[in-house]
Amino acid sequence: MNWKDNVRRVTPYVPGEQPKDKNIIKLNTNENPYPPCPGAEKVLNGFDADSLKKYPDPNVTMLRQALADYHGVSFSQVFVGVGSDDVLGTAFLTLFGGDKPVLFPDLTYSFYPVWAELYRIPFREIPLDESFHIRPDDYRIPSGGVIFPNPNAPTGIYENKENVRKILDQNRDVAVIVDEAYIDFAGEDASVLSLLPEYDNLLIVRTFSKSRSLAGARIAYAIGSEEMIDCMLAIRNSYNSYTMNSVSIAAGTASVEDDAYFRNTVKKICDTRERFTREAEKLGFTILPSSTNFVFAMPPEKCPAAELFRMAREKGIYFRYFSAKRAEPYLRITIGTDEEMDLVLAFFREVYQN
């Protein structure tokens, strides 16, 4: 007998690289190329350091209220956490405690099976159709819950509200989590927030790491029925009462309050995405229709994904490559500034036009 015999073993998620060299064109972890809003900067640099001697507000009142006002829901319908991995992990632990398998797509965010394994939750991966869409009818089976990102990652593909509604209607008896990390890039009224009043089993998860340029501050949130949020808070308070630090609470609140900056940044990224897509298609790339701040792009045969990934890396351009079966012909390319994407296109031309 040895202490190691009691250790819980898992296959950990492997996050994208975080190189420290600032000259790298970093398009591998779907960060926003624009800085956080000026209000967040002001809050940060004017923050009263003395106040850090006290614990943060365990109820995160300021930020939750700002989010509730922004989305037109009540304070007690909002849960916040340290990045969407924290919020989603807590949701898994809280809501997926049944014996039946939890359902999610294959391909999707690769953290889902990791949490399931970690918390010993049975799961079943359901293949996407040939165009990488979710088939709602596939989710018409007894389950312990359902989770999927919308738009999906790493494909970038958006499912319309009627399809999400179908999945909800077929799963009234279990929790359904819609992971809307990228929804702000999917256009007006793309979110299923409007369905919340009809479904007390629906949880919507959002993050400040993409559209709000605050990946470094670790902020995300969930919106659901008061009863569902209550259950999540009970679990959260059972592992850590003070997860959100005081500086992030203040900076996050400032971000929610500056809607014009936020909308402008999102629009710039969507415009760049459309332009980049057109140009890359001209070079022979096949690009899935993206509703996110990245594209899932299949390079021309001349230099396929794995090879292009390595060549780009040598040039200081970082993409994300997944060796999973159906993902393997593609690269996931984050949308940076116009200047960055022009450099990427110039590199592509070098590879494919010579």
Add this chain to the structure above:
Amino acid sequence: MNWKDNVRRVTPYVPGEQPKDKNIIKLNTNENPYPPCPGAEKVLNGFDADSLKKYPDPNVTMLRQALADYHGVSFSQVFVGVGSDDVLGTAFLTLFGGDKPVLFPDLTYSFYPVWAELYRIPFREIPLDESFHIRPDDYRIPSGGVIFPNPNAPTGIYENKENVRKILDQNRDVAVIVDEAYIDFAGEDASVLSLLPEYDNLLIVRTFSKSRSLAGARIAYAIGSEEMIDCMLAIRNSYNSYTMNSVSIAAGTASVEDDAYFRNTVKKICDTRERFTREAEKLGFTILPSSTNFVFAMPPEKCPAAELFRMAREKGIYFRYFSAKRAEPYLRITIGTDEEMDLVLAFFREVYQN
């Protein structure tokens, strides 16, 4: 069947109140009355807000290296987390995966049974002796692991290294976690860090929330054998790859680098503790010998703990009161500034000398 049937239910930990009124003398959550070191303030207010658009360093290299250097251990022996609840919770999840009960004292930090319940870990609480000390011989039984704070909370009592060594020797086959949240207030060489090279099953947990005045930044860490830290990192990376935000990484590093400020603050608090203890004893209080930044104090019969707690609260003085069996005659009183403790003593004189 309803989604609520799948919800994991727990009895959550109830943290101390966090009143927002700044006039309150807040001695209920063992915060430090002094501000963080000037270097931490400088880092915070000079922080490059633009950089928040990127994810933090998932390896928290800067802070882990500073801690490794500070304690004379290797980088790969250091684990950091979002407050000691995060570190301890991760340790429970990682190291206490066996079938036999995990052992911890009764009285102790009330989060231990909550994590055990949350992660479905069997546990057994072992009563402290009549002077609130741990009896090492009580831990000479088959178990799935051992955890205790040293000094203990809420008693403030310190166990000497020989007693900790006895517990370690009797439990070579399981993980033993020593929660040293308050060790900096226990004097030089009080830590069992010096025992680390002998025990690869020992994990030592520390926090920035007490002695380093950074409760609001949410920083804690663990030191153990490289193999043990590896196991914890695998679990950590399975629920959240980016827990420590960029600002806290920088501010925490600055704190580790300013040892003079740190030592001075700790000394001031210990001096105030000794003076407060003497004065309160003159008024008839029974105070357990404290090696922490709080005292566990039994008020005179004339106005017992529960009543004094309520009276103080009305005056804007917050203590912590635990209604658990053996804790019930005591109040836990955080050591504030000299000025704050003088106001507390003046209030005590009003109550007990009239």
